[in-house]
Amino acid sequence: MAKTVIIEEPGGPDAYKIVDREVGAPGPGEIRIRHHACGLNFIDVYQRTGLYPLQFPHAMGMEGAGVVEAVGEGVTHLKVGDRAAYASAPPGAYCEARVMKAAQVCPLPDAISFEEGAAMMLKGMTVVYLFHRTTPLAKGDTVLFHAAAGGVGLIACQWAKSMGIRLIGTAGSPEKCQLALDHGADACINYRDADWVAQVRDLTGGKGVDVVMDAVGKDTFEGSLDCLRPLGMMISFGNASGPVPPFNLATLGAKGSLKITRPTLFTHIAEHDTCQAMARQLFDKVASGEVKITIEQRYPLADVAEAHRALEGRKTTGQTVLIP
Template sequence: MTTTAHAFKFSRTGGPDVLEWVSDQVPPPAEGQVQIRHEAIGVNYIDVYHRSGIYPLPLPSGIGVEGAGTIEAVGSGVSDFAVGDRVAYAGGPPGAYATVRNAPAARVVKLPAEVSSKAAASLTFKGLTVEYLIRRCHQVKAGDFVLWHAAAGGIGLIACQWLKAMGATVIGTVGSEEKTKLVRANGCDHPIVYTKQSFVEQVKEITKGEGVAVVYDSVGAQTFGGSLDCLRMTGTLVSFGTSSGPVPPFDLGVLGAKGSLFVTRPSIAHYTAKRPDLEKGAAAVFEAIESGTIKAAGVTEYLLPDAAQAHRDLEARKTSGSLILLP
């Protein structure tokens, strides 16, 4: 039996106005799927990349890769979940901007009783991102100096909290003086207002000329060159987003000239592709939530039908912390 739901779809790429709020008939879950009624949905910058075509999807398409709710039906071949289970997911086929959806059971994890659906939608995707970036993509060590761009964003605030708990010294770029207070409250030792100060000069001063062990850069074109200049010898630049535009091609010889630097362009899809890696990462995130190591800071809530406005605010950098949609 099909279930009547509402969802956002888009049939062409572009600005937030391409998102269409439609009535949707959700069929019973197919083999290997579960049907989830959402209680909260996460908004992530990858949604903007999908909508705008930076990360192309086959069209027409749903949108959104993170949600939390309750399982209403289970497809054949699924043995790890049952109707009534509270679950969350991050990644997999887009389609989270919906009241009800079918999702691959392989991408779904059970929620501990102590983790609310709102917290899960605020923290699962971003927490999984931070986990693989700081523990597996580049393993941050106690005492390391770390530079995190866009520190007041949803991922940035979680990263500041987690890095501080690991014993790192956190340097974070923000766009305004107001945001310096927010990032300080979440573990950032040295906020830099990049609109008023040279983050390269500030990093050199903070590290006494040595540079940082690793830079985490989701901004892209505007910061890439400066990020390289902030690294210590044999340091690592982790480029995991392009909110200011894609990084143009560059001469690999620059990496040698600047100190035998490393650069990587990772994706959460690859770091959680295997079920054991997803489960291990999710367990670390939920443990960090339960222990208070990370928490959702500065969460902005929108009603699900207002998703286009959430995108406008996110792209205009009017928000800080996590954005969630409530059905």
């Protein structure tokens, strides 16, 4: 049996329930993993509220790290006793232990702690696809990154610095702006009390940025388009403020033949080999010291509702983990 966080219908943080579930043995292509830490992500909020529909009741959580307890037939990249970490669908990571498909579970190097592994897989591999798989980026390019002091943002700030990419961040307070600067952002704008579009234009000499990376969604979408140079790329990869409303596609032409994409991590990691390669790229960055995983908040698994209130209230910085 394993304590597992579930929801029975969409709702607020109080919708979470903790139940005892039988774990069982892994079938072909599966493993059983016992978690040492579980990651907290905004996609968990989207699923809990029903923005990303699930069939209820459903276990929750997309990211975890722990030790492999059992291996099903056909699994060759993991064995019993291995340290492992993952970001993977379907949800079910908020638990003490689970059986799950093995393809997206990755061997975790000894140099990386379980907490770091649980905190970085979804966010870190998101940064991998943003900087290496979505649009060509090279030294000297300029990126606008919203929510630069969040979990993905602090990794992105360091990643950009390691590549020689100029990253202009936005954040919601002077303290959060300073945190982004401390992690490698070239500049950071407090979008709560500033005309951030004008400031981005000033910082780029009126030219605009090459790429916008925006997980905020509704509140920043229009302004983000106005920050792009002609032929620039808008990467909308989240909805923290709500989904982007419908817009006229001709707007992209009028604003300079802009490009736009709405990627998801789970498309990028759907193939086993690609997922493992992206994880190794992330592990190498962390092991080299170029990217440090900053865990600012830790909650017992039983306090998952409190953790979600902090996340939605913009009270968190860096990464947050749940401890079973």
